[in-house]
Amino acid sequence: xxxxRIILHGHPGVGPETEGEALVCADNFSARYxxxxxxxxFSRPGHALxxxxxxxxxxxxxxxxxxVATAWALLDMKRRGVAPAALIFRRAxxxxxxxxxxxxxxxxxGLEPDPVQTIRTGDRIRVRPxxxxxxxxxxxPTP
Amino acid sequence: MRLTPEEEAMLAGRYGEAxxxxxxxxxxxxxxxxxxxxxxxxxxxxxxxIESMGEAGLAFVEEMADLGGQVRIPTTxxxxxxxxxxxxxxxxxxxxVALEDRLTRALQRLGVLTVDTCINYQSVVPPRFGEHxxxxxxGAVIFAxxxxxxxSNFEGGPAALAAxxxxxxxxxxxHLPAQRRATVLVEVxxxxxxxxxxxxxxxxxxxxxxxxxxxxxxxxxxxxxxxEDLKHLGAALASYGSLALFHIVGVTPEARTLAExxxxxxxxxxxxxxxxxxxxxxxxxxxxxxxPDLVVFSAPQLSLFELRDLARALAGRRVHPAVRLLxxxxxxxxxxxxxxxxxxxxxxxxxxxLQGSCFYLMTPNELRERFGYxxxxxxxxxxxxxxxxxxxxxxxxxxxxxLQTALEGRxxx
Numbered sequence: 057x058x059x060x061r062i063i064l065h066g067h068p069g070v071g072p073e074t075e076g077e078a079l080v081c082a083d084n085f086s087a088r089y090x091x092x093x094x095x096x097x098f099s100r101p102g103h104a105l106x107x108x109x110x111x112x113x114x115x116x117x118x119x120x121x122x123x124v125a126t127a128w129a130l131l132d133m134k135r136r137g138v139a140p141a142a143l144i145f146r147r148a149x150x151x152x153x154x155x156x157x158x159x160x161x162x163x164x165x166g167l168e169p170d171p172v173q174t175i176r177t178g179d180r181i182r183v184r185p186x187x188x189x190x191x192x193x194x195x196x197p198t199p
Numbered sequence: 200m201r202l203t204p205e206e207e208a209m210l211a212g213r214y215g216e217a218x219x220x221x222x223x224x225x226x227x228x229x230x231x232x233x234x235x236x237x238x239x240x241x242x243x244x245x246x247x248x249i250e251s252m253g254e255a256g257l258a259f260v261e262e263m264a265d266l267g268g269q270v271r272i273p274t275t276x277x278x279x280x281x282x283x284x285x286x287x288x289x290x291x292x293x294x295x296v297a298l299e300d301r302l303t304r305a306l307q308r309l310g311v312l313t314v315d316t317c318i319n320y321q322s323v324v325p326p327r328f329g330e331h332x333x334x335x336x337x338g339a340v341i342f343a344x345x346x347x348x349x350x351s352n353f354e355g356g357p358a359a360l361a362a363x364x365x366x367x368x369x370x371x372x373x374h375l376p377a378q379r380r381a382t383v384l385v386e387v388x389x390x391x392x393x394x395x396x397x398x399x400x401x402x403x404x405x406x407x408x409x410x411x412x413x414x415x416x417x418x419x420x421x422x423x424x425x426x427e428d429l430k431h432l433g434a435a436l437a438s439y440g441s442l443a444l445f446h447i448v449g450v451t452p453e454a455r456t457l458a459e460x461x462x463x464x465x466x467x468x469x470x471x472x473x474x475x476x477x478x479x480x481x482x483x484x485x486x487x488x489x490x491p492d493l494v495v496f497s498a499p500q501l502s503l504f505e506l507r508d509l510a511r512a513l514a515g516r517r518v519h520p521a522v523r524l525l526x527x528x529x530x531x532x533x534x535x536x537x538x539x540x541x542x543x544x545x546x547x548x549x550x551x552x553l554q555g556s557c558f559y560l561m562t563p564n565e566l567r568e569r570f571g572y573x574x575x576x577x578x579x580x581x582x583x584x585x586x587x588x589x590x591x592x593x594x595x596x597x598x599x600x601x602l603q604t605a606l607e608g609r610x611x612x
């Protein structure tokens with residue numbers, strides 16, 4: 057069976073072209089509120105990704121949560137090898153974009169169709185910030 | 200983005216490498232958000248502390264200082280991860296203190312005033328109507344935007360430092376009049392009765408309007424809030440909702456009327472805070488234990504009036520030995536509170552008043568592991584929200600219940 061390549065379109069994002077495995081949820085995100093930043097594991101009870109690791113994954117969230125800490129935290133996490141590979145939001149806030157620019161991590165938002173509905177955890181995806189699009193390269197096996 | 204000749208010169212490195220990097224950073228962020236140009240700002244407030252920035256962030260700040268960077272507008276910095284005077288009493292790691300010392304020196308080389316406070320608006324640089332700012336700490340931003348009618352986005356540490364160095368920010372978001380219009384109408388039918396009720400109100404609304412780009416307008420409040428009330432309302436809205444602006448009809452300066460707040464276009468959503476909702480906000484934090492480890496008054500740092508009230512409540516009494524009572528404030532407020540005797544009263548009762556920090560910044564994971572802390576009782580819904588991510592069980596309660604818990608060593612509900 058030949059799969060149709062799924063492409064999500066938006067405006068130009070920040071950071072380098074990045075390929076990786078998606079980790080998707082409809083929750084919001086803050087590195088301070090939700091993570092054990094020592095390990096990159098979601099430590100906030102009640103978060104959809106509680107207990108999972110975002111290290112090296114391309115995370116898809118609804119929007120940003122909380123305060124300003126993530127603007128610094130992404131760089132620190134990247135240097136310690138516990139950062140996400142890239143970030144996708146339905147809509148980002150300034151803090152997430154500032155953090156991504158500082159850390160050199162790709163970030164995109166405003167994509168159509170809705171990335172939270174379209175991309176599935178485990179999908180292999182490619183984020184192309186300069187072109188303003190995200191490609192689903194290979195679907196995760198259906199459970 | 201459209202650049203002025205001065206901005207072109209900055210980008211070409213004619214103001215030095217630190218300014219070039221700062222402007223390039225701001226340009227990337229501004230273009231993401233579709234900013235058309237830059238807007239000059241009158242001050243920057245920088246969140247810089249080791250707990251969130253780590254050694255990588257410290258190295259970044261040191262490099263900017265080594266490159267000769269100098270802020271060109273008044274720039275202050277936010278609460279830090281250690282109290283430089285009391286860290287040993289809290290058992291904080293010496294290494295953490297050494298890193299914060301290095302950070303202080305780097306910030307000072309850059310010309311940043313290391314006031315270490317999240318209530319700069321109460322004690323250092325009161326914001327004024329219509330001025331453009333580059334502030335971090337969301338509680339400070341939402342206060343400046345809402346209570347004073349100043350204009351700032353959330354500027355995280357690197358962004359506020361960049362603004363300090365260039366004296367400007369990309370013009371998008373809350374710098375634009377259109378973004379400041381109320382989008383969510385909140386009818387309040389449960390009147391706040393004490394300070395923490397304003398925190399509860401912010402928690403309730405923020406949970407439902409959790410989107411930076413939304414702006415709630417509150418109607419139906421029959422009580423005139425104090426500055427402290429508005430501070431706690433804003434801090435909770437910013438924490439739960441990631442919100443940067445609220446209006447209260449008849450109270451805040453861009454909402455003399457509902458029509459003014461909404462800019463004439465009807466809100467897209469309507470919420471009702473029903474009678475009894477504030478009590479429910481507290482009860483949404485179940486009393487998982489009767490015997491909590493910590494009672495914390497923090498987030499934001501306490502003002503002089505809040506410390507006075509805490510001293511009055513503790514005067515001549517003793518905090519139960521099974522409980523640790525912590526309060527945080529800034530150096531300025533601590534100095535005055537010391538002169539007025541509040542610090543002595545609180546400490547004689549067995550409480551600890553910390554300076555220059557805020558509890559959730561104080562390496563809470565490490566404190567939990569070292570002391571076996573599990574449960575935090577607090578009258579700050581913001582602290583209750585944040586601390587859950589650090590493995591603590593937060594119990595948000597009214598201020599008077601927090602005090603009772605500290606004195607009796609037992610949580611009544």
